[in-house]
Amino acid sequence: MESKTDILIIGGGVIGVCSAYFLAQHGARVTLIEKDEIASGCSYGNGGLIVPSHAVPLASPGAFGDGLRWLFDSESPFYIKPRIDAELIRWLARFAWASREGQMLRSMPVLRDLLFASRLLYEELAKTAGFEFGFEGKGSLLVCLTRQALEKERREIRLFEEFKIPASMVNRDEALGLEPALLPSIMGGVYYPRDGRIDPRRFVVGLAEKASGLGAQLHTKTEAIGFESNRGRVTKVRTTRGELTANQIILASGSWSPQVARALKLRVPIQPAKGYSVTVENPPVTPRLPLLFSEARVVINPLGHALRIAGTLELAGMDFSFNPRRVAAMQNASAEYLPGLAEAKVIEIWRGLRPCAPDGLPIISRVKKLENVIVAAGHAMLGMSLGPITGKLVSQLARGEASQLDLTPFSAQRF
Numbered sequence: 001m002e003s004k005t006d007i008l009i010i011g012g013g014v015i016g017v018c019s020a021y022f023l024a025q026h027g028a029r030v031t032l033i034e035k036d037e038i039a040s041g042c043s044y045g046n047g048g049l050i051v052p053s054h055a056v057p058l059a060s061p062g063a064f065g066d067g068l069r070w071l072f073d074s075e076s077p078f079y080i081k082p083r084i085d086a087e088l089i090r091w092l093a094r095f096a097w098a099s100r101e102g103q104m105l106r107s108m109p110v111l112r113d114l115l116f117a118s119r120l121l122y123e124e125l126a127k128t129a130g131f132e133f134g135f136e137g138k139g140s141l142l143v144c145l146t147r148q149a150l151e152k153e154r155r156e157i158r159l160f161e162e163f164k165i166p167a168s169m170v171n172r173d174e175a176l177g178l179e180p181a182l183l184p185s186i187m188g189g190v191y192y193p194r195d196g197r198i199d200p201r202r203f204v205v206g207l208a209e210k211a212s213g214l215g216a217q218l219h220t221k222t223e224a225i226g227f228e229s230n231r232g233r234v235t236k237v238r239t240t241r242g243e244l245t246a247n248q249i250i251l252a253s254g255s256w257s258p259q260v261a262r263a264l265k266l267r268v269p270i271q272p273a274k275g276y277s278v279t280v281e282n283p284p285v286t287p288r289l290p291l292l293f294s295e296a297r298v299v300i301n302p303l304g305h306a307l308r309i310a311g312t313l314e315l316a317g318m319d320f321s322f323n324p325r326r327v328a329a330m331q332n333a334s335a336e337y338l339p340g341l342a343e344a345k346v347i348e349i350w351r352g353l354r355p356c357a358p359d360g361l362p363i364i365s366r367v368k369k370l371e372n373v374i375v376a377a378g379h380a381m382l383g384m385s386l387g388p389i390t391g392k393l394v395s396q397l398a399r400g401e402a403s404q405l406d407l408t409p410f411s412a413q414r415f
């Protein structure tokens with residue numbers, strides 16, 4: 001490993017790799033270090049849905065109540081592990097504050113613009129020669145089993161109309177016409193024509209190869225373990241494979257970001273939110289579209305060679321333990337929408353920690369205390385959807401170019 005670089009990225013998930021790619025594309029001298037393998041963190045086995053429709057931030061009216069309602073139910077899709085943790089309590093207070101309706105309405109257009117800009121970049125990246133990552137942009141279908149859930153979606157769709165996010169209610173027959181693989185017992189749903197899907201690991205690993213082809217240096221099994229700073233600048237990064245100096249440092253370490261930031265004496269208010277995925281052999285009838293199951297709170301990604309079920313959100317700290325009952329509950333609940341899922345043979349069970357900022361918006365920002373550090377983290381449930389635009393914004397920020405979007409809402413100083 002060369003001991004000097006211009007821009008050092010810490011973390012080889014979707015955010016770090018997209019940043020490395022856009023920086024290398026502009027001729028920057030960039031090095032990325034990853035403590036494990038590329039796409040071995042949250043960017044490995046996630047749902048892989050590209051969802052410009054998800055402009056309602058995680059912090060929204062009802063979300064906090066849901067968390068509290070399910071505080072002691074370890075099989076529910078949303079769960080907060082009861083514990084005394086000052087960082088968690090502070091985070092929850094901020095989350096509750098950001099969940100007010102007025103704040104959600106202010107965040108929605110911000111998130112919408114970010115999501116749509118990212119979706120456009122996916123279309124461009126999908127045209128890159130020799131880069132196949134399973135991108136399909138034919139929309140997604142949210143499916144409801146009950147009238148109650150359908151009514152809830154109907155209320156939300158008014159919000160979508162107001163913010164010009166394409167979405168249309170579909171009745172049972174229309175839903176079955178869009179997706180014949182569904183069970184006829186469903187009630188209806190919502191079609192989001194701008195949504196899409198990818199194979200997340202293939203995307204991140206493939207883009208890392210492209211970045212490397214453009215000159216980026218990628219070092220796996222290399223962990224940042226300490227820093228030296230002087231007069232408001234980081235002067236040295238200690239890694240498990242030697243020391244590095246860099247003019248700028250990008251912290252793209254997902255749920256590990258608070259830990260890495262602590263070594264820089266910075267506070268980054270991100271809480272990990274565990275989710276699971278189960279990748280199963282294709283059922284007899286495979287869906288054509290990516291699907292979102294309303295009551296079960298899971299997403300389905302037809303990967304082609306297999307089918308992935310992903311969901312649950314558990315605020316339990318940096319806890320990688322498996323809860324088999326939760327995984328089984330997810331698979332069984334999905335079988336109420338699609339036939340053959342309960343008995344489908346499991347290929348892989350996975351869990352990942354979503355890096356969640358308390359207000360549902362990511363952090364894409366320089367920090368006040370250290371002039372050569374940029375934080376790019378906190379993308380929560382939308383990291384795959386927002387990866388490309390985040391990488392582009394980081395590249396613009398690091399190269400001192402004007403940002404294509406206003407970065408004020410993503411400032412690290414807002415907390």
Ligand SMILES: Cc1cc2nc3c(=O)[nH]c(=O)nc-3n(C[C@H](O)[C@H](O)[C@H](O)COP(=O)(O)OP(=O)(O)OC[C@H]3O[C@@H](n4cnc5c(N)ncnc54)[C@H](O)[C@@H]3O)c2cc1C
Binds near residue numbers: 034
């Ligand atoms: C069940 C589930 C389903 C999801 N479904 C979707 C979906 O359908 N659509 C969507 O848009 N998003 C989805 N997400 C969210 C998405 O997966 C995340 O937002 C995204 O992967 C976060 O990317 P990241 O690069 O910030 O973090 P990560 O992918 O976790 O990358 C951070 C990397 O930093 C490395 N690292 C940490 N510390 C150090 C260090 N000190 N030195 C070097 N390297 C270090 C880690 O090893 C890791 O590889 C889902 C998440 C889950 C859990």
